[in-house]
Amino acid sequence: FAQKVNIQVKDASINEVFYKLTQQTGHTFTADAALIKKLGRISLNLSNKTLKEVLERCFVGHDVQMVFNEKDKIVIIKSNISKAVAQPSANVTGRVTDENGEPLVGVSVGVKNQIAGVVTNTEGRYSIKVPSSNSILIFSYLGFATEERIVLNNREINVALKGKPKGLDEIVVIGYGTVQRGDLTGAISSISQKDLEKVPAATFDLKLQGRAAGVMVTSTSAEPGGNAAIRIRGGNSISGDNQPLYVIDGYPMPTITEASGTGYGQESNPLSGINPDDIESIEVLKDASATAIYGARGANGVVIVTTKRGREGATNISFDVLTGTSRIINLPEVGTAQQYAEFQNEWNQSRGVFPYYDGSSEYRPTPEQAGIGTRWLDEILRTGVNQKYNLSINGGNSQTRYNISGNYFEESGVVKNSKMTRGNLRINLDNNISKKFTLSTTASITSSANNRINPGAAAATIHGDAIYLALRANPVIPVDATGTGPWGGTTSGDSDGNFFENPLFLVTQKKDKTKNEDSFAQLKGDYKITQDLGFVANVGSTRRYSERDIYFPRPTALGFLYNSMAFVNKYTNINYVTEAYFRYSKVFANKYKLNAVAGTSYQLNESRAYSSRVSGFPDDILNTDGVQFATTLYTPSTSKVVRVIKSYYIRGNFDIASKYLFTFAGRADGSSVFAKNNKWGYFPSGAFAWKIVNEPFFSGLKRTVTDLKLRTSYGITGSQAIAPLGSLSRISSTNYASGETIISGTSITSVGNPDLTWEQSKQANIGLDVAFWRNRVRITADAYNKETDRLLQSFNIPASSGFLTTTVNMGSVRNRGLEFALAADLIDNRVAKWTSGFNISMNRSKVLELGGNSEIYGLAPATAASFIRNVPITIVQNGGTLPAYWGLVAERLIQESDFDENGKPTFAMYNNERRLGQWLYKDTNNDGIITAADRQILGDPNPKALFGFTNDFSYKKLSVSVFFQGVLGNDIMNLTKAYLSTGMPYLNKSADWFANRWTAENPTNDISYPALGTEMANLQPGNYYIEDGSYIRLKNVTLSYDFKINKSFIRNLTLSASATNLLTITNYSGFDPEVGIFGNSNLLPGIDLGSYPRSQTFQLGLKCNLK
Amino acid sequence: CEKLDEKAYSTLTPENYFSNADEAKVALMGVYNTLNREHIWTHNLFTMVLLPNKYVRTRVPVHKSIAQFSFSVSDDRIANVWNNAYEAINRANTIIGRVPNIQMTDSLQRMFVAEAKFMRALSYFNLVRLYGGVPLKTGETEGLSTVYTPRSTEQEIYDLIVADLQYAESNNLPKIRPSSERGRATECAAKTLLGKVYLTMAGFPLKQTDKWNLARLKLKEVIDNKATYNVDLLPNYADLFDVNKEASNKEAIFAIQFSYSQVSGGSALPFFAAPLNSTFATANGQYNYGFTTDFRSLFATSDKRRDVTLISSYVAVNGATVTYNAPGSTYRDPLGIALGKYKDGPSKAPANTRHATDILVLRYADVLLMYAEAENEVNGPDNAYSAINEVRLRANAGALSGLTKDTFRDAVHLERLLELSGELHEFFDIKRLEKIEDHVTNSYEAQQVQVSYDPKMYLYPIPDREVSTNRAIGLENQNPGY
Incomplete structure (x- = not known):
């Protein structure tokens, strides 16, 4: 009370004075409202006075009484009108209104x-005993x-409550600055940490799934640390990159990959360097007005990640x-050893070879002796375990x-030996060096390791894909059969001596380890x-060191x-960014507000890769750590690529009377x-927003409609998806031999294009933000039209040119769509809360024209599983979707009735196929023969709609959150089914196919069940593998209990239990409809071939806040 | 903006290359490089040439479509061979176009161009025989404006082949290559190939009978100059296919060089050809090609070529003797007797695609048989016996005599089977001699799926990819029937 204080204020309210006093003394002040009203503005210039002296100066001329409560550090000041002490149990009544009365x-x-x-009645009146x-x-x-009142x-206390407009004052991070949500002119979605923390995933991109309208996140592999494909408002590019730009704490991330997988399976996720728990918020910039500030990298949208920073206050x-x-959620049932052996015998007999499984040796049991055999899938699977520890x-x-x-x-994944680990340390530091200068430091290091089992390797090579192998491996072979024993190599597995690879050994004994070391440091003044x-x-600067x-x-x-083979691959990426910009913010004439940014940026990126391979090891002891013991060396390769980007950028926001907002960037x-x-490329944009809610004519509606804003924008952004050196012709080493002497050779192996330029997206956006009932219900709707031209295409050129592709x-391509997001606080009181969020987006992609080219095919790589190798799986054509599945249409199966009395086929044949039970294709051009010309569009991999639906309930200390997410109306090409349900010999089949396949006794016409003996040459991408990929998933349910213990050193303790992927409603027959074996490929989306099985995850969590 | 110039760190670009004779020579080796790809000549082309044949079977399902004439237009083997040939052609075109502008001696310049033209002719010769009238490209591809080439007629393709080989035979190609240049074209190789081209033009489909004499004269030049060229029959037939005797193989006029090295291409052929569990290749053979017992019985018992060409019996890895069609053996009909010309030990090759066994593209016995065939067509058998008998006597198959022009013709055709089977001649010969129908109708493999003869079988389809990417070729330009 006798504390000395200093205070200097001019024309301040008493509340401002109280605030300053609170800062100096730690006391809080409460004064009679009527008294405050009478006080008016105060000017003080006092130093080294006691608190009492200062307060007396403030209330000079008023008869006041001051009560100092030292225990609670509270000072109560009241008018001395009545000195009488209030009666106990007095009754107080009053009326509560809003600001408008x-x-x-x-x-x-x-x-x-x-x-x-108590609660107020219909007139806003209350009565309460105090x-x-x-x-x-x-x-x-x-x-x-x-509000609080003493x-x-x-005896009567009337209160006018001030509206707390929910959401509109929340700060949204945009490029080079921030803005209040209420003042946004562009289309931006924000996702908070609260939403991110619910889904257990190693990388934040996977956690964005279903959270923001217009953002499609597909987990392309369910393995630990698996990659994701993100498309914001559809894919613009056919051959270029469609991934958004990631900006982390203002730092534009370079395109980082990792050490090469040398064709052995899918890449893992490059965003593993960022710990999702460090993220405060994520903003997704969608329209051109928002992304144009990122120019040539803005066309695919921008994801801005802001990490948590310290706040003033006690240590937490x-x-x-x-x-x-x-x-595992869903396991396909494959044939038993008996079914397999019967099938092999039947196949052999059909081609005049003795039945192999005849009981002649222990390796060739009869089908009955073979019994159930080995269930390979069960052998490679296990219960996965995950854990996370976080200290901040x-x-x-x-x-x-x-x-x-x-x-x-x-x-640890559900497939044995697949496991990802990551450790991360981050320090974010902000220093006010002086009143004018703030220095922010950000530093993080991350170390991650991923043991991979290579799902999807079948898409790239015959070796190494345990899941694909486990589905189809010969179940007669015992689980411990080795590649060198009687079952091994080329000597057994079937009568034709086909290769047998033990899926279990591939999982448990093969090593495939990726290690990434990431560091990030940034200094911002x-x-x-x-x-x-x-x-x-x-x-x-960011640095990544990666090795595989x-x-x-x-x-x-x-x-x-090869007597064992080792691959050692390394990759480093070093990136430097320097940015400098001016920011300007001023209010003119109390009505006009200008915010502007202008600056420059320089980015240098250097990536280097090294890959090597050796084979011929004397033993398997040292493996990749002792490659010098290998006897066969393959030519290693190195590469170095340097990219430089120089930029200038400018943005101005102009606000007229909080009604008209203009943005130019x-x-x-x-x-x-x-x-x-x-x-050089130039990328302009403009936006206009009209806050209708602030117009005088709207005031009548303002009580119900508390926010109404119309937004429009148009702009041009780019995608610099040109591969490094993509515009240059290149010469590669192509040697020849003379006897055993190698003679150096070189050749031009790619043909350049000096006119190559960036892709350009022109996007128009119109949006509406509306809120009702004090913003308890908030709706955002956007419609956009985005046309991308000058598409970079790794264009297939005729091989007769000597090359297969060139870049042009x-x-x-056009993407247009609708986005709709709704958030509602359905219940919000002291004991119970229920907030609900729903978003849905519908994007339609259409290829407007291909530049005179008739079509572009999505070809599986030349190294892929043989029947899809170099075959068009998808097509991009004028007026079509980007892309569409492409192939022959089987109408039914060939039956006896399809031959005339002379035994001549009466149908158009493909490859002279006339065996009963094989596919009978539609002769679309009616030329009497089935050829490539009869291929048709089979399906559309693009979803018609994506949605997310969240519900967060809390009742007292208990809270429940339920999150649904879904994808509707897309097709999947299920190539796994090609192996599991066609008559191709040598491979195990689905139990379903064994049971329903075409036989003379079961002359079915169902194209899913052809007869045995479908040759690879006749196996084509066709309509028999196209399935509906729609799904609705109960992605996450979390139950948590907040103990609210505020004792000794514990501030808070929360226990939670959650389940992920609890329920998936789908008609898809594979493991799971969320697939993408070709990863981020724009031309080969939604293809399933040996995908890693998706799992259900159950977690228990404990969160503790300490004092 | 200078800082924004892109620098290629790990690759060379044409702007800083092709400036001197050394670089031109290295680029010329890049043309030859297209020959020793591990899967083209040794596998894809090999399969396409050998399998459509009544004497041949295959154990491997994917190859049956070739053996059954029932492949798809998007078959990757058919595309790979096409792609590879045009890669060679474009690289050769680069040499032919750029070398005249590079500072070097005239004789070196002409030799480089002659080698490139030899390689271009060889590539077109395979293309025209397999696919018919293909796009005729004679200049380097330098941008999008130069990538769409329509199909030419077969005649136009042959005109270029003949012109290229005529240039090659008379422009400073060495008569004999030192051992360090083994595998590169010689004057003898150019003349032999030209003789073969004329012989082919005389047959189906061009049937230009005036070419018989041109073939006869060109091949006679080779025979008359065999001492100059240092070529001749080897005394022992088996030595021709001995991987350890390739350096001293005088009979090889042009052979694709394969090495055990990991740096350059190795051959996969020993691996694909060797029977299961044999010791003839790394990590076991794949036993892709089998000959019928009918084919085996074409050989006289004394014929030394029979047991070199066919592995009727061998000692397996586990020491057991495996004999074809022995009671209880899984090495039996209808899989076929494995091809024995491409054996390599398992120990030397580091990988199954890294065998060193060369492929003989042109050899002296072929010259003699082609000469005998052309001589008989032009002048009758009288002066043709010596050539065919030289080949037969080496094989201990006895001399021929007393044949008419027609019976001599049949004898030469049979002799080609006995002498040259499994050496990339089959499809080319049965096509030239218009015998596809016989080989379809009597093929075990084709009859398994009841394929009947169709005239389209004289050509492979233009690869689907080419048809769909080449704006100058539409579906209507596809070979008839595909």
């Missing part, structure tokens, strides 16, 4: 520190700021542990704020030159053939990967 119904009125309370005149009444109402001697230590298990410490004072976090994540003008400069070691020991087929980008005739700019 309209009565509020159902406002809860309570006495502080008492449980009992224990003493020192009691404090609390008025709380959803959507309004809570009773004193008042938070520790959480999460652990759980996962199991944050806090700070007015000088320094810090957030330090450490994290360990581990996920913000200098306030004047009140309005600031200068921001940042320098930062693959070793095929002898028990694997490759190891058997643009960027000029010069990039080294652009061809020499087109080094040709054609245009």
